[in-house]
Amino acid sequence: MIRCLLLASFAAAALSVPAPASAAEDEPVIREIDVRPAAPVVGAEDSVRLVIDVVARGVSGRHGVVVEVEPGAPPGPVLDSRRPVRPPAADEREEGRFPQEGPGEPKSSGSIAATMASRLVTDGWQTWRFLPDKRLNRFYPAGAWTVTVTARGEGGAERTAYASFQLRRETRLAAVKAERDGAGVRVSGRLKRLDPRGYAGFLPFREQRVEILWRRDASDGWERAAEAVTDGQGGFSRIVPGREGGEWRVRYPGNGQQAEDDSKIHQL
Known part of the structure; x- marks a missing residue:
């Protein structure tokens, strides 16, 4: 049975990025999807926690960005993100504490929640950080995984983008x-x-x-x-x-x- 991780959104420190000239201010725009580690490797005793940062604007509501992580290749082109990730400044660090979990066999299906907080910047861009409380381990399928990001704006407008990574075993x-x-x-x-x-x-x-x-x-x-x-x-x-x-x-x-x-x- 294919195992799927459904992550609740966590908004963290915002990054200032120039807005595309052609983007309408009232439509959601996904600028970047950064997955870390980019090439996760699981061993016998350890596990890997993913960190997923989504830079978006035009998003409505505290749950305006939804991320789904599941095994398999993306159904479409992945988002081309070339801007390097920088560490957050002292006043941009994420708020709250996150649940910890050791390695073990995951459930066959289910959702994973994470604490959420948000902070906007002056130009409207926001970084949503996803920190799932489940870690990837050797019991999850190795190979290509897809990160599907859906951003929802006012009036029901949606934008979907994809990222991908390879989960490999030691x-x-x-x-x-x-x-x-x-x-x-x-x-x-x-x-x-x-x-x-x-x-x-x-x-x-x-x-x-x-x-x-x-x-x-x-x-x-x-x-x-x-x-x-x-x-x-x-x-x-x-x-x-x-x-x-x-x-x-x-x-x-x-x-x-x-x-x-x-x-x-x-x-x-």
Whole structure:
């Protein structure tokens, strides 16, 4: 069953942004959707709290902005937001205290409420901050998630915009070794992935391609010396000819559901 987070609105410190010349003053306009962290990764014991800032104007009422967060790709183009996020000034920090929750399996569906307060700026722009009291953890679907923002103005006018992020699960490279073997160097190890069901911490990650990296010393950049594919137990082993010394490490590049990981550096 698809799990969905429905967040109640929380209005926080407002940011001053020039209004588009073509925007009507009485219509809602969504200027930005900033999701932090932009690339959340969940592990075995930790969880991730999203912070979503929506910059809008022409909004009517304390609940004039609604955010829905759910797994799946956006049904339309995402809002193009290029302005960097700045930390709030001393007089712009959000008000109130927010509920805390540890990791655990979420309910199959339901809504999540957050304390709300608001403050407008002189030009009419307002930042609405959404701080859900549920945290993302390994029990939620990995992959693309959609943030749907709906702003409502006076007279019932609405504006909808989308943002997206990838929720990924932690991976781990373990027991990595680099040893001389004949005329080359044997690089071996194991790749593990987070168990999404929670029965174990990490499971063998089979049929995955890992990169074997080499550099002469710390002053040089890393080169891809070879690749290897993990077996049914997540193990890999590869002899790399022609390089007897230097520094070695293994990298798993990750994908849309699994996070990347780098092993520690081994020096020969």
